Amino acid sequence: MTLVEQLASFVVNASYENLSDAARQALKIRILDSIGCAIGALDGEPIRLIRAHLEDFGGAERCTLVGGGRNAPDRAAFYNSALVRYLDFNDSYLAKGETCHPSDNLGSVLAAAEYSDRSGKDLLAALAVAYQVQCRLSDVAPVRDKGFDHTTQGSYAAAAGVARALGLDPTRTAHAVAVSGTAFNALRVTRTGLLSHWKGLAYPNTAFGATHAAFLAMRGITGPLEVFEGNKGFMESIAGRFEIDWSREDLERVTRTIIKKYNAEIHSQSAIEGILELKREDPFSPADVERIEIEIFDVAHKIIGGGEEGDKTVVQNKEQADHSLQYMMAVALLDDQVLPEQYLPERIERQDVQALLQKITVRPRKDFSERFPDEMPCRLTVSLRDGRTLIKEKRDYEGFYTRPMQWETVSRKFEQLSKRYADASLRRDIREAVSRIEEIQSRDLMRLLSRVQFSTDLKAAS
Known part of the structure; x- marks a missing residue:
């Protein structure tokens, strides 16, 4: 058998x-x-579009x-995937050469x-x-350093998940994955330089295409079964x-995925937890900060610290802000949290955060890089105007697989x-419904989700 048939x-x-x-x-x-x-993203600008x-x-x-509302399966997959992804608050998986968000597959x-x-x-x-498919392909076949996006492995994962949910036989499943994997090899430029809406929509687009591919295979459309090992x-x-x-x-790789404690790019989580702990343990005002030095593993420096994926001190929109370690650390210090409201345009544009982020430097550290992805190590040094120097070192955070987030915390x-x-x-x-999902049908969960109010006028009950 070919690899896709296996x-x-x-x-x-x-x-x-x-x-x-x-x-x-x-x-x-x-x-x-x-x-x-997904629910928290309902009023997002690209979601409305x-x-x-x-x-x-x-x-x-x-x-x-x-x-x-209701729509065709592939379009529902696109829309609901966009909701899950837009806030950039969903789970992640860390491999040595790749980072992905496996919950991106839920909409499909x-x-x-x-x-x-x-x-x-x-x-x-x-x-x-x-x-399992997305995480294991991220382990053995990373593509980020070759200029391709992690949604590339996702095209195999989403098609596999959809095929299983549709109950396709082995032949049609193989063709579904082959079509999707051949068709959706996305460029990493999605997440470099001046970021756009597409950062949050690239995987939903893959979800749309993978779902479409699986339905085509269900009808009998065939794909290149040598998609993995074949010529080109x-x-x-x-x-x-x-x-x-x-x-x-x-099917156990899900237990190694990690959940975000803060609404921030995944590689920032331990640093944000560290700076907030430091502020609580030895209180100081952000106005008294002269400089903050962050030593961190190389992947974090490359993606969100100003390394090979672009300057992170120019922050003008949400997409740039949630991929700038400098911004996320600065706004955490100022607001004592990093949640969706920290990415509103009026918050991003304020002078306090724009000035503070310029005082933050990020550099990679070799021994920290060697410990990643089994840890998310960082060392924070905060220099204050009164002469104090505060230091904090972290190896993980609440939500990392070494300190997994429990049901009660995720419920909050x-x-x-x-x-x-x-x-x-x-x-x-x-x-x-989620807690006893084995006892219900998928449609029962979706019926509940259809009742969520798209309007922001709903007055929430406490």
Whole structure:
């Protein structure tokens, strides 16, 4: 068999019964976390534009849109994936040469599961498949340093998850993954330089395409089955040679994914937790800061610290702000938090944060880089006008797999993000549905999510 056929066999054989108790709970926690992110994004500018786009184009009303309305499965996958992704508050997976956000696959899997009326158990199995495929391809076949985006591996993961949710046989599953993997090799420029809306929409676009590909394969459309190892395939053209034995893979990689404590790019999490701890332990005013030096692992420096992916001291919009370690550290010090409101235009433009971020320098440290991704190490040195020098060193944060975030903590995050759009009763029902998802159908969860208010006029119950 070709590699994609071996992968298809893994996908088809995956089941709820294959999941450990730890993986089942981890999936539920990440579904609730992702739903909170999605609801909290309903009023985002690109979300409103996409909603208008869907209303103009229309589509067969087969699948639910979070916040109300129905559309075709591939368009529902796009819209709901955009909601999960827009705040940049959803989970992540760290590999040595790649970082991805496996919950980006939830919108696709939900659409396929609702379309095919799958049980909650099938939903969990399909989502676990998508997590496993994306994380393991990130491990063995990173593409970031070759100029490609992590959505490239996602094209295989999303198609695999959708195929499992649709219940496709091994042949159609292989063709679904082959079509999607061939078609969606995205450029890393998405996340370099002056960032745009596309940073948050690149994976939703992949989700749209992968869902479309899987439905085409369901009808009988075929794809290049040598997509991985063939002449000018993924290995030869992009990733280089790698090995993975899908017959030996399990569904446990979700337990190594990490959840964001702060609404900030994933590699910033330990540094933000560290600066807030430092401020609490030895109080100081941001106005008294002369300079802040951040020593951190090389990946963080490259992506958000001003390394190879561009200057991070020029911050003019949300997309630039949540990928600037300097901005995120400065706004954390000033506001004692990093949440969606820290990315409003009026907050980004204020002089206090613009001035403070210029006092922050970031540089990579070799021994920290060697400890990544098993740790997220950093060392913070804050020099104050009164002569004090405060130092804090971190190796992880609450939400990292060494200090995993529990259901109760994620529930509080969900409450915080969703209270503007859902009353207390609906929020309780959504949490309960996720907690006992094995006992319900996928459509039951989507029915609840359709009741979320798109209008921001809802007065939240405390």
